[in-house]
Amino acid sequence: MLITKEMSVKWNKNNKKRFIELGHTFTNYDDKFMVNVEDLSIHAPYLVEVTCDYCQDIGIHTVVSKQWCNYLKERRNVQKDTCNICKYKKYKDVLAFKQKSNILTKEDKGYWTFKENRLKALDEFIKINGTISKMDNYQDGCSLYSTILKFKETPYELSLELGYNINEIMDIKPNGYYNDFNIFKNDIEKLISKYGRFPTSIEIKQNLTIDYKYIQKFGGMYGLKRKMNYDGSNDLIDNNNFYNNSTYELFSANFLIFNNVPYLRERKPFKDENYRSDFMLSIIKENGELQELHVEVWGYEDHNNKSMFGESYMKVREIKEALYKKNHVDYISIEPSVFLHKKYSQIQESLYNIFKPYLNLEFKHIEQEKFLSFKSLSDEELMIEVLKYSNNNEYLPYALYLRTENHSLYQEVLKRFKNYTEFAEKFGKLTLVKSNGYWDKEKIFNIFEHMLSKYNKILNRNEINKLKYTDILIDDISHIISSLNRKDKYGGIFELKIEFFYNCHQNNIVIPKSEIKWLINISKNVTRRGNKLVSYEYSEFAKLILEKYNDNDIKDSIIDSESELEITIFNSFNHMISKYGHILSINEYHEFKKTDSDLNVNIYKRITRSSRDINTYKLMYFQHCVDDNKLIPNQEIEWLFEVSCGRSRNQYKPTPEHQLLAKQILDKYNNNLQLSAK
Numbered sequence: 193m194l195i196t197k198e199m200s201v202k203w204n205k206n207n208k209k210r211f212i213e214l215g216h217t218f219t220n221y222d223d224k225f226m227v228n229v230e231d232l233s234i235h236a237p238y239l240v241e242v243t244c245d246y247c248q249d250i251g252i253h254t255v256v257s258k259q260w261c262n263y264l265k266e267r268r269n270v271q272k273d274t275c276n277i278c279k280y281k282k283y284k285d286v287l288a289f290k291q292k293s294n295i296l297t298k299e300d301k302g303y304w305t306f307k308e309n310r311l312k313a314l315d316e317f318i319k320i321n322g323t324i325s326k327m328d329n330y331q332d333g334c335s336l337y338s339t340i341l342k343f344k345e346t347p348y349e350l351s352l353e354l355g356y357n358i359n360e361i362m363d364i365k366p367n368g369y370y371n372d373f374n375i376f377k378n379d380i381e382k383l384i385s386k387y388g389r390f391p392t393s394i395e396i397k398q399n400l401t402i403d404y405k406y407i408q409k410f411g412g413m414y415g416l417k418r419k420m421n422y423d424g425s426n427d428l429i430d431n432n433n434f435y436n437n438s439t440y441e442l443f444s445a446n447f448l449i450f451n452n453v454p455y456l457r458e459r460k461p462f463k464d465e466n467y468r469s470d471f472m473l474s475i476i477k478e479n480g481e482l483q484e485l486h487v488e489v490w491g492y493e494d495h496n497n498k499s500m501f502g503e504s505y506m507k508v509r510e511i512k513e514a515l516y517k518k519n520h521v522d523y524i525s526i527e528p529s530v531f532l533h534k535k536y537s538q539i540q541e542s543l544y545n546i547f548k549p550y551l552n553l554e555f556k557h558i559e560q561e562k563f564l565s566f567k568s569l570s571d572e573e574l575m576i577e578v579l580k581y582s583n584n585n586e587y588l589p590y591a592l593y594l595r596t597e598n599h600s601l602y603q604e605v606l607k608r609f610k611n612y613t614e615f616a617e618k619f620g621k622l623t624l625v626k627s628n629g630y631w632d633k634e635k636i637f638n639i640f641e642h643m644l645s646k647y648n649k650i651l652n653r654n655e656i657n658k659l660k661y662t663d664i665l666i667d668d669i670s671h672i673i674s675s676l677n678r679k680d681k682y683g684g685i686f687e688l689k690i691e692f693f694y695n696c697h698q699n700n701i702v703i704p705k706s707e708i709k710w711l712i713n714i715s716k717n718v719t720r721r722g723n724k725l726v727s728y729e730y731s732e733f734a735k736l737i738l739e740k741y742n743d744n745d746i747k748d749s750i751i752d753s754e755s756e757l758e759i760t761i762f763n764s765f766n767h768m769i770s771k772y773g774h775i776l777s778i779n780e781y782h783e784f785k786k787t788d789s790d791l792n793v794n795i796y797k798r799i800t801r802s803s804r805d806i807n808t809y810k811l812m813y814f815q816h817c818v819d820d821n822k823l824i825p826n827q828e829i830e831w832l833f834e835v836s837c838g839r840s841r842n843q844y845k846p847t848p849e850h851q852l853l854a855k856q857i858l859d860k861y862n863n864n865l866q867l868s869a870k
C-alpha cells in the first residue's frame with residue numbers, strides 16, 4: 193500500500209506544463225513545491241514509500257521504498273505491493289492473473305505450472321497425432337513429455353483425465369495398468385459380448401493393446417478362462433442331463449451311466465456337516481445287505497498348487513477326508529491323475545479298475561461319443577473346430593498357437609489321437625510345425641523376398657499381424673518375427689532388414705523406392721529406434737548399400753514420397769471442400785472422421801511427420817486451385833486474406849513467405865474472376 197501521499201518536487205522544463213495544467217502556480221525553475229503523488233508522471237523516478245501487502249497479510253509491517261515508475265509497473269497486473277522477500281508470492285499471483293486473463297503464453301516462464309495448460313497441450317498433441325505412445329519421437333512431443341514428467345504426472349494419467357479411451361491412443365498399455373485383475377476382467381467381458389464368445393489371445397492383444405505377458409500373468413488363455421469362471425460350453429452335461437462341476441465328474445458319471453450303475457448325486461455323507469459327495473452308490477455286500485458308498489472325484493490341482501484356488505481346494509479335501517475317517521463312512525477316491533493328460537481309453541480302464549472291486553462289472557469299451565456326452569464333437573467336427581484357428585484349410589494351426597487359444601480343444605485332440613500330426617494325417621491335412629532349429633537367416637530372407645515381390649516392401653510387425661490370416665508365408669514368419677528382438681542370434685528385424693538389403697545389393701536385387709527412402713534416412717543418421725538414433729555403424733552400412741543407386745534414383749525416391757503425400761493431402765482437401773465447404777481444422781477433422789470414412793487417411797499425422805506444416809500445404813493447395821482456375825470457397829478466401837496481411841490466427845503467425853504467397857494467390861484469383869466475368 194502506498195504510504196507517501198505528497199512529495200516535494202522542483203520545477204523544471206519537463207514538468208512545468210504538466211503541473212500548471214494540474215493547477216499549480218509556477219514560480220521559478222528549481223523552486224520546490226508539494227504535489228500529490230498520484231499527479232506524478234508515470235515515468236517519474238522519485239522514490240515513494242510503500243508497505244508490503246504480503247507481510248501485512250501475516251501481521252508484519254514492512255516499509256520499502258520504490259521508484260514511482262516501478263511502483264506503477266509492478267502493479268500493472270496485480271494491485272498489491274511487495275517487499276523483496278515476498279516477491280515470489282506476488283509472482284504466483286501475477287501468474288495466476290495472467291493465466292486467468294488468458295495472456296500467459298507457452299514461452300512465458302511459469303506457463304507449465306498450470307495443470308490446465310499441460311492438459312491443453314496434451315489434448316492438442318493427441319488430436320494431431322492420435323497417440324501418446326512414443327511421444328518423444330514427435331517433434332513437439334519430446335519437450336511436452338519431459339514437461340509432464342517434471343510435474344510427476346504421466347501422459348497416460350492426463351489423457352485419462354481428458355477423457356480419452358486409452359485403448360485408442362496407446363500402442364501398449366502402460367505398466368501396471370492391468371495389475372488389478374478386475375479391470376482386466378472387465379475389459380475381457382466387454383470383448384466377450386463384442387464377439388459373442390471368449391476372445392482369442394490375438395483379439396485380446398489387439399483390442400486391449402497389451403503385451404502377451406499380461407495374458408501369461410493371468411495364467412494364459414486357459415487359466416484366464418478358469419479365473420473368470422468362464423463357462424463357454426455345455427460340455428459338462430452328462431448323459432443323465434446333470435451339470436457336472438468338472439470333466440472328471442462328467443467322465444465318471446457317463447461311465448456309471450453306461451454300466452447301468454444307479455447312483456445319487458450331491459448327497460451328504462455326514463449328518464451334521466454341509467459337505468456333499470459327488471456320487472452315492474448303493475452296493476450289495478457279501479452278506480446281502482445294502483451299503484451306501486460315496487464317491488469323491490477329487491478336482492484338478494493347480495500345477496504348483498500355490499494359487500488361491502488350489503490351496504482352498506486342498507483344504508476342503510483334507511477336511512472331507514478327515515470327516516470320512518472320523519465318521520467311519522466308506523468312500524471311493526478318484527484321483528486327478530486318472531484323467532489328467534490321459535487318453536479316453538486309458539481313463540475308461542482306470543475307472544473300471546477303481547469300481548471293479550465294489551461292483552460286479554465286466555469291462556466294456558464305451559464309444560467315445562457316449563463317454564464324453566451326447567453333445568460332444570465327432571472327430572470330423574473336432575477337425576472343423578480346430579481349422580477355425582488356421583488361415584488355410586489345408587494346414588492345421590500351430591500346435592502351440594492352438595494350445596494358447598483354445599486349450600481344451602487342443603487337449604481334446606491329444607485325448608483322441610496319438611499326437612497332433614496323426615490327427616492331421618487322418619484328415620489329409622498338413623501341419624505348420626516348425627521345429628526349434630528351423631528358422632535361419634536364409635529362410636527369413638526368402639520370406640523378405642516374398643514380401644518385396646508381393647507387397648513391395650518389408651512388412652513391419654503390425655502389417656505382418658494383419659496379413660497373417662491371408663498369406664500363408666506371412667503366417668509362417670509371423671511367429672518368428674514377433675519373437676525377434678535385438679539380442680537374438682539373428683538380431684532384431686531392423687538388423688535383419690539391413691543385412692537383407694546388403695544381400696540384395698550383393699545379388700543385384702532391386703530395392704523398392706520406399707525402402708531406399710528408409711535406407712537414406714539411416715545413412716543420414718536421422719532414423720530413430722525407440723528414442724535413440726541408430727548407430728553410426730548402421731548409417732555407414734546403409735551408405736554402402738546405397739552406393740549402387742545413383743543420385744537420381746535417390747532424389748526420385750525422396751521426391752516420390754513427398755509428392756505422394758502431396759497428392760494424398762490435396763485429395764483430402766478436395767474432399768473437405770466439396771463436402772464441408774472448407775478445409776477442416778484438426779478438431780473438426782477428428783470429429784468428422786468418426787462418421788466420414790473418406791477422412792480416414794490421417795493427413796494431419798502425416799503432415800506433422802513431413803518437412804512442411806499444414807499452412808504451407810494449404811497455400812500450395814490454393815496455388816494449384818488458382819492455376820487450375822478452380823473456385824475457392826469464401827471462408828478460405830478470408831483465410832488467404834488474413835495470411836496475406838500477416839494476421840495471426842490459432843497460434844499460426846504467417847511468415848513473410850506465406851504472406852507473399854497468399855497475396856500472389858489472391859491476385860491471381862481476382863484476375864481469374866475478372867477474366868471469367870468478361
Ligand SMILES: [Zn+2]
Pocket residue numbers: 244245246247248254274275276277278
Ligand atoms: Zn513482505
